[in-house]
Amino acid sequence: MIFQALAAVPGAGSRVIMDTKLKKLADVLQEKFGSSIEEFRDEVHVFLKAEQIVEALILLRDKHEFELLSALTATDYHPQQTPRFHVIYQLSSLAKNLTVQLRVPVNGDQPKVPTATRVYDNANWREREVFDMFGIEFEGHPDPRRILNPEDIVGHPLRKDFPLGYEEPQFTFNYDDIDLKKIYAKE
Amino acid sequence: MGVEQKLGDMGIVTTKLEELVNWSRTNAMWPMLFGLACCAIEMMAAQASHYDMSRFGMELMRASPRQSDLMIVAGRVSRKMAPVVRRLYDQMPEPKWVIAMGDCASCGGVFNNYAILQGVDEIIPVDVYVAGCPPRPEALIHGVVTLYEKVKGDKFKDAVKA
Numbered sequence: 092m093i094f095q096a097l098a099a100v101p102g103a104g105s106r107v108i109m110d111t112k113l114k115k116l117a118d119v120l121q122e123k124f125g126s127s128i129e130e131f132r133d134e135v136h137v138f139l140k141a142e143q144i145v146e147a148l149i150l151l152r153d154k155h156e157f158e159l160l161s162a163l164t165a166t167d168y169h170p171q172q173t174p175r176f177h178v179i180y181q182l183s184s185l186a187k188n189l190t191v192q193l194r195v196p197v198n199g200d201q202p203k204v205p206t207a208t209r210v211y212d213n214a215n216w217r218e219r220e221v222f223d224m225f226g227i228e229f230e231g232h233p234d235p236r237r238i239l240n241p242e243d244i245v246g247h248p249l250r251k252d253f254p255l256g257y258e259e260p261q262f263t264f265n266y267d268d269i270d271l272k273k274i275y276a277k278e
Numbered sequence: 279m280g281v282e283q284k285l286g287d288m289g290i291v292t293t294k295l296e297e298l299v300n301w302s303r304t305n306a307m308w309p310m311l312f313g314l315a316c317c318a319i320e321m322m323a324a325q326a327s328h329y330d331m332s333r334f335g336m337e338l339m340r341a342s343p344r345q346s347d348l349m350i351v352a353g354r355v356s357r358k359m360a361p362v363v364r365r366l367y368d369q370m371p372e373p374k375w376v377i378a379m380g381d382c383a384s385c386g387g388v389f390n391n392y393a394i395l396q397g398v399d400e401i402i403p404v405d406v407y408v409a410g411c412p413p414r415p416e417a418l419i420h421g422v423v424t425l426y427e428k429v430k431g432d433k434f435k436d437a438v439k440a
Contacts, residue, residue, distance in 0.1 A: 240393070241358050248392050256390045274400050 112189060116155060120147065136192045141204045144195050148180065148210040157182040157191065163207065163217035165225045169251040174198030176227060180207065197227065206231040224249035296434055303347070303373065304335065304426040310346035310366065311339035315353025317380040317412040324415035334422055343369040348425075349402070350418075354382035355395040367402045373437070375429070377421050378404045381411045 113135045117128045124143050129136040139147055151157040162181035169175040174196040182191050195204055206229040207214040218229040219238040226247035229235065237244070246253055261269045313321055325331050325339065340346040343366045355363055367376070378398050381387035384407040386396035398404060405428060408421035 239358070244357070244392065253392070257386070257392055257394075258390060258396050260390065261385070273396075276399060276402050278403060 134192060136194050138194050141195050141197055145205050147193060148207055151182055152210060156186040157184045159183040159185060160211035160213055163214050165221045165227055167251045176202055176225060178204050178227060201228060203228045203230050208232060300430045300432055304429050306335045307347045308338045308340045309336060309348040309350050310343055311341045313352040314355060317352035320412045320415055321350055321352045324418045329415040346370055347374055349376045350379050351383040351398045352379045354389055355398050356393050357395060360395050360401050364401045375405045375425055376402055377406045377425060379408045379418060380413055
């Protein structure tokens with residue numbers, strides 16, 4: 092019933108118009124930065140180089156009313172793809188009701204991307220989280236510390252080569268072996 | 279009015295001091311008011327009127343570790359939370375007891391990963407482990423009663439070793 096009601100709302104087919112708006116935007120970015128565009132289920136992904144990202148963010152914020160950085164995250168495509176990481180910037184325009192995703196592919200063990208904190212203030216903690224979980228450094232970040240994990244953790248947990256699991260599960264046949272290795276607090 | 283009428287004239291009751299102390303400890307053991315995850319919901323249910331843990335002298339959840347005797351670790355302890363839990367334990371006055379409530383607090387549960395402590399017994403000594411995910415209030419109350427049985431068997435000479 093709910094779905095039927097939604098379908099009957101006039102203007103529900105306005106997705107076509109939104110697509111043309113995004114198409115225009117994608118064309119602007121493609122012309123200016125020579126970036127490749129991917130489209131997936133009405134979302135537009137714009138691929139940029141690391142050195143272009145700050146300029147692109149400023150352009151979108153000032154000229155195209157993308158006033159909100161709604162997400163800044165990353166994905167690790169190791170070992171299927173190189174470059175293995177994509178740093179993802181999800182921008183929203185409340186004025187135009189649009190969403191666009193910028194992706195910066197980076198590679199290596201200590202990849203570096205310029206910080207977006209001077210464009211969007213809320214990028215601060217999000218970049219710290221991406222650094223914490225993926226080990227991607229943001230150059231020029233005002234406070235480049237870990238944010239979620241304890242200070243003394245080794246490695247970056249959301250990398251695909253980070254070991255899964257923490258201790259060997261204890262079953263009847265290996266109960267005593269594992270019990271010997273386990274740390275128990277005395278007092 | 280109460281126990282006197284039932285038992286007749288009880289002018290003098292003789293008992294061992296040890297037993298008296300242990301009895302008084304078990305009948306007013308105040309847990310600390312804190313929960314770490316979904317087990318805390320069952321802990322609240324155990325406190326509320328249906329299960330009513332005040333029957334066991336636990337009507338008060340103390341919001342300060344300085345006033346509590348029992349720490350119910352209700353939920354998974356993340357590695358970031360571990361120093362905080364240890365600090366709260368250190369702030370509790372002696373004598374003190376710990377119940378690890380649920381699978382996560384007992385052994386890490388389903389969270390065998392970098393973020394979760396594989397059992398709270400890595401950082402604080404645990405007296406009673408309650409299994410379940412989460413344990414029902416009956417299970418928690420059973421854990422509490424089991425702890426009482428343990429406390430009733432405490433000996434003074436074990437306590438003065440320090």
